Amino acid sequence: MDYEVVIGCEVHVELKTKTKIFCSCPTDFGGEPNTHVCPVCLGLPGTLPVLNKKVLEYAIKAGLALNCEIAQFSKFDRKNYFYPDLTKAYQISQFDLPICKNGYIDIETDKGKKRIGITRIHMEEDAGKLVHQGNTITTSAGSLVDYNRAGVPLIEIVSEPDMRSAEEVVEFLNSLKAIIEYTGVSDARMEQGSLRCDVNLSLRPVGQIEFGTRAEIKNLNSFRSVERVIQYEIDRQVDILESGGKVIQETRTWDESKGRTYSLRSKEDSDEYRYFPEPDLPPVIVMEDYIEKLRAELPEMPKEKRRRMIEKDGLPEYDAGIITASKALVDFYDAVHTHYGDAKKISNWIMGELLAKVNAEGIELNALKIQPEQMAALLKLVDSGEISGKIAKKVFAEMFETGNNPGDIIKKQGLMQISDETALKTMIEQVVETNPKSVEDYKAGKTKALGFLVGQIMKQSRGQANPAVINRLLVEKLNSM
Amino acid sequence: MTISRLTIHELHELLIKKEISATELTKEHLDRIRRLDSNVKAYITVTDELALKQAEAVDKKLAAGEKIGMLAGIPMSVKDNLCTEGIQTSCASRMLEGFKPQYNATVLEKLKAEDFVMLGKVNMDEFAMGSTTENSAFFHTRNPWNPDCVPGGSSGGSAASVAADLAVYSLGSDTGGSIRQPAAFCGVIGLKPTYGAVSRFGLIAFASSLDQIGPLAKDVTDIALIMNAISGYDKKDSTSANCNYPDYTASLNKSIKGMRIGLPKEYLGEGIDSDVEAQVLAAASKLEDLGAHVEECSLPHTRYAMPAYYLIAPAEASSNLGRYDGVRYGLRVQAKDVASMFCETRKQGFGPEVKRRIMLGTYALSSGYYDAYYLKALKVRNLVKQDYDKAFTQYDCLITPTAPTTALRKGNNQNPLTLYKSDICTIPTNLAGIPGLSLPYGVDRNGMPIGVQLLGKAFTEPALLQVAYSLEQNTSLTRLKPNQGKGI
Numbered sequence: 001m002d003y004e005v006v007i008g009c010e011v012h013v014e015l016k017t018k019t020k021i022f023c024s025c026p027t028d029f030g031g032e033p034n035t036h037v038c039p040v041c042l043g044l045p046g047t048l049p050v051l052n053k054k055v056l057e058y059a060i061k062a063g064l065a066l067n068c069e070i071a072q073f074s075k076f077d078r079k080n081y082f083y084p085d086l087t088k089a090y091q092i093s094q095f096d097l098p099i100c101k102n103g104y105i106d107i108e109t110d111k112g113k114k115r116i117g118i119t120r121i122h123m124e125e126d127a128g129k130l131v132h133q134g135n136t137i138t139t140s141a142g143s144l145v146d147y148n149r150a151g152v153p154l155i156e157i158v159s160e161p162d163m164r165s166a167e168e169v170v171e172f173l174n175s176l177k178a179i180i181e182y183t184g185v186s187d188a189r190m191e192q193g194s195l196r197c198d199v200n201l202s203l204r205p206v207g208q209i210e211f212g213t214r215a216e217i218k219n220l221n222s223f224r225s226v227e228r229v230i231q232y233e234i235d236r237q238v239d240i241l242e243s244g245g246k247v248i249q250e251t252r253t254w255d256e257s258k259g260r261t262y263s264l265r266s267k268e269d270s271d272e273y274r275y276f277p278e279p280d281l282p283p284v285i286v287m288e289d290y291i292e293k294l295r296a297e298l299p300e301m302p303k304e305k306r307r308r309m310i311e312k313d314g315l316p317e318y319d320a321g322i323i324t325a326s327k328a329l330v331d332f333y334d335a336v337h338t339h340y341g342d343a344k345k346i347s348n349w350i351m352g353e354l355l356a357k358v359n360a361e362g363i364e365l366n367a368l369k370i371q372p373e374q375m376a377a378l379l380k381l382v383d384s385g386e387i388s389g390k391i392a393k394k395v396f397a398e399m400f401e402t403g404n405n406p407g408d409i410i411k412k413q414g415l416m417q418i419s420d421e422t423a424l425k426t427m428i429e430q431v432v433e434t435n436p437k438s439v440e441d442y443k444a445g446k447t448k449a450l451g452f453l454v455g456q457i458m459k460q461s462r463g464q465a466n467p468a469v470i471n472r473l474l475v476e477k478l479n480s481m
Numbered sequence: 482m483t484i485s486r487l488t489i490h491e492l493h494e495l496l497i498k499k500e501i502s503a504t505e506l507t508k509e510h511l512d513r514i515r516r517l518d519s520n521v522k523a524y525i526t527v528t529d530e531l532a533l534k535q536a537e538a539v540d541k542k543l544a545a546g547e548k549i550g551m552l553a554g555i556p557m558s559v560k561d562n563l564c565t566e567g568i569q570t571s572c573a574s575r576m577l578e579g580f581k582p583q584y585n586a587t588v589l590e591k592l593k594a595e596d597f598v599m600l601g602k603v604n605m606d607e608f609a610m611g612s613t614t615e616n617s618a619f620f621h622t623r624n625p626w627n628p629d630c631v632p633g634g635s636s637g638g639s640a641a642s643v644a645a646d647l648a649v650y651s652l653g654s655d656t657g658g659s660i661r662q663p664a665a666f667c668g669v670i671g672l673k674p675t676y677g678a679v680s681r682f683g684l685i686a687f688a689s690s691l692d693q694i695g696p697l698a699k700d701v702t703d704i705a706l707i708m709n710a711i712s713g714y715d716k717k718d719s720t721s722a723n724c725n726y727p728d729y730t731a732s733l734n735k736s737i738k739g740m741r742i743g744l745p746k747e748y749l750g751e752g753i754d755s756d757v758e759a760q761v762l763a764a765a766s767k768l769e770d771l772g773a774h775v776e777e778c779s780l781p782h783t784r785y786a787m788p789a790y791y792l793i794a795p796a797e798a799s800s801n802l803g804r805y806d807g808v809r810y811g812l813r814v815q816a817k818d819v820a821s822m823f824c825e826t827r828k829q830g831f832g833p834e835v836k837r838r839i840m841l842g843t844y845a846l847s848s849g850y851y852d853a854y855y856l857k858a859l860k861v862r863n864l865v866k867q868d869y870d871k872a873f874t875q876y877d878c879l880i881t882p883t884a885p886t887t888a889l890r891k892g893n894n895q896n897p898l899t900l901y902k903s904d905i906c907t908i909p910t911n912l913a914g915i916p917g918l919s920l921p922y923g924v925d926r927n928g929m930p931i932g933v934q935l936l937g938k939a940f941t942e943p944a945l946l947q948v949a950y951s952l953e954q955n956t957s958l959t960r961l962k963p964n965q966g967k968g969i
């Protein structure tokens with residue numbers, strides 16, 4: 001039988017506020033365990049939460065960027081469960097009245113354009129982190145708890161089950177990540193855990209309207225694992241259905257190293273969270289003018305930016321698509337563009353040299369050493385003929401490593417292009433003398449030989465000779481022989 | 482005249498006239514605690530060193546000719562569910578035995594700014610759940626009027642310490658009557674302020690939407706003085722009201738002539754002890770004598786308040802008490818794995834009444850029961866609130882009994898349902914978030930004090946204090962003292 005896969009996502013995004021959601025502890029990563037804590041986020045008896053207004057602002061901004069309705073009345077609820085990383089034995093979250101609902105993202109795949117619905121976005125607090133002294137909490141002799149993350153603000157973005165392939169999911173996540181990044185409310189980095197995705201996946205025979213039973217898969221920490229898990233789950237569920245079995249509703253966890261999912265818990269024992277309205281926090285009332293103020297503050301979103309790059313800067317759609325997928329890349333592009341006019345040349349360098357280096361070295365785009373002004377300067381040096389394109393790549397590599405200015409690098413390493421005719425003539429004499437065979441070939445009408453001779457001269461000049469000048473002088477010399 | 486019998490404002494006069502020093506006053510109270518608290522058993526922790534240090538600081542100020550606040554140098558007691566920095570705050574539970582908070586409750590910070598003197602932390606029902614203080618995991622507190630009777634609860638230690646002159650005043654907390662009922666049982670005054678008028682930061686939560694800190698004291702003026710110190714907006718408590726707070730003493734002397742006072746019929750009759758009812762009616766008629774208009778009125782949803790309360794309060798408690806899991810502080814019972822450690826810790830750390838309410842609350846919030854219980858209870862809560870709203874369009878305040886009976890006998894309070902009924906007159910107040918004041922008004926056939934309750938619209942404490950003050954000034958029935966021979 002042919003099956004259609006139905007996929008929805010729950011995405012947790014860590015908000016980039018300076019302080020936690022209900023206290024004034026810093027949210028910085030990497031502190032010594034239990035140093036970013038206070039009585040409130042430790043849930044000590046008698047303490048009370050106070051909502052960080054920035055969290056509300058960021059959640060609304062994310063909602064607006066994702067085309068959501070913003071609730072003028074929403075509230076917090078308690079999600080009760082026992083776990084050592086949860087300091088109060090409940091997580092403060094939003095249950096039935098989330099801050100945002102009914103949004104969407106438009107995505108584009110090989111199959112065309114598609115709108116993926118956003119069901120809701122709600123605010124909540126993160127939990128602490130368990131450090132097991134053995135492998136898991138059940139087998140370890142003891143566990144340590146670090147509450148630095150406890151109370152870090154999150155938004156949970158829930159999509160409609162609108163996606164039908166891994167490709168669509170990856171496209172959805174890419175777009176979502178870019179939009180969130182553009183709003184500035186989060187770094188949205190999956191590898192660092194500031195964007196986490198759970199996937200709900202079910203199968204149904206092609207043509208059937210009702211959804212099949214779904215499995216929820218957690219613990220996906222890269223786009224690659226999202227792709228892999230979807231393929232794995234499709235295969236697993238097809239196998240079950242084909243052998244006459246039934247998929248059970250459960251939460252499964254992805255094991256990246258083994259490339260498979262494991263059952264964590266079935267529906268029956270997971271859904272008893274005893275939600276009820278958080279009595280320590282009054283309802284959140286948001287005024288219309290506040291929403292409009294935030295809407296006005298939103299930067300241009302990827303879609304609009306892309307359109308503008310194509311229409312105004314004259315970039316091909318492909319280039320615009322790649323550059324706008326990352327806020328940091330767009331910012332870099334824009335900054336170079338303010339100093340340098342040829343958009344296509346910038347985009348060639350970004351998509352070629354820059355991204356190759358970034359990917360090869362695994363560097364974060366917003367941690368680049370090379371500055372946009374330096375990039376513009378490099379392009380200008382190529383245009384003015386002071387260095388060749390080939391040398392420019394060498395200079396770029398150095399700039400990427402060190403953040404030094406291209407002019408300094410060129411001066412220090414003596415990479416300036418040689419256009420001086422006297423110097424070039426000497427090189428030409430030498431090469432012509434040592435390659436009589438090629439000279440004869442040229443004389444006999446084999447124009448290919450010219451290219452070989454130019455190459456030899458370039459080699460001798462370590463790439464610094466000006467190819468156009470060499471060409472002219474060489475032809476003059478050969479014709480005079 | 483024994484100085485330990487005096488009120489805050491009386492003692493303040495003596496202090497500023499230098500007729501007594503804060504240190505002498507504190508020593509006198511500490512001495513009484515040493516001699517007499519073995520009979521009353523109000524105190525869990527006596528902080529004598531701290532008290533003397535605080536008193537000394539006040540004496541220094543007095544010696545330097547500095548002006549001191551009304552509460553400066555006045556020795557008092559604190560219910561053991563209010564966080565005191567570096568001092569055990571146990572909630573009278575094995576679970577928090579030895580727990581020393583790193584912070585003061587906001588009310589204590591405010592009192593500290595007033596140069597208060599804290600004598601110690603007083604007994605209560607475990608986690609404020611109970612009406613007798615017999616649910617303390619440590620020991621029972623006795624009623625200073627009769628050692629065979631309970632002091633009421635859950636702020637039993639607070640009420641008993643004030644009644645036995647082991648503290649000039651006390652801070653308690655009231656979730657369903659826990660200040661007012663013990664105040665009535667012990668013959669002192671107790672005020673549950675409007676929800677949001679006093680910061681809950683540092684009050685170890687029982688039921689967050691109902692809990693409120695308030696004073697227990699020997700006269701109405703003292704209650705007003707304490708309210709001046711402890712009320713006010715606190716940015717650490719998001720449910721605290723950001724509004725203007727009055728001088729609570731300002732209205733005391735105003736005449737109650739023309740005031741409209743309602744006498745809700747649902748609070749009288751069946752289930753109310755006849756002596757109690759008689760005193761409530763006597764107080765009502767005294768108010769008429771003083772120029773108020775008193776008439777019967779109706780709060781038709783009163784009888785649903787108790788079942789609603791016993792769903793909402795346990796539901797919140799079941800969540801609030803989840804954090805006592807042995808992981809971070811308080812009791813931890815070692816076990817083979819983390820789940821067993823949770824279970825064993827909670828099994829050994831909590832007493833039976835706390836467990837009962839956690840079970841009740843967990844059940845009420847469970848999926849499939851939420852709508853039928855918790856949600857319905859919220860609707861009832863709304864109806865109860867509406868009853869009051871309606872009544873307060875016609876009346877400036879209401880007068881009722883504080884409790885259906887006077888102090889219960891010790892030791893035969895095993896039936897929870899019977900006990901829950903002793904809060905029947907106080908519970909609706911917390912559901913509605915309005916203020917309630919219990920004022921002693923005479924004694925019953927056994928010589929035990931009777932409390933009448935005054936209820937008002939949110940933030941009308943000044944009106945309640947005004948009515949209470951006029952009763953206090955015009956009868957001798959409000960300032961009662963236990964028979965020292967028979968009691969302690």
Ligand SMILES: [Zn+2]
Binds near residue numbers: 020023025037041
């Ligand atoms: Zn904190």
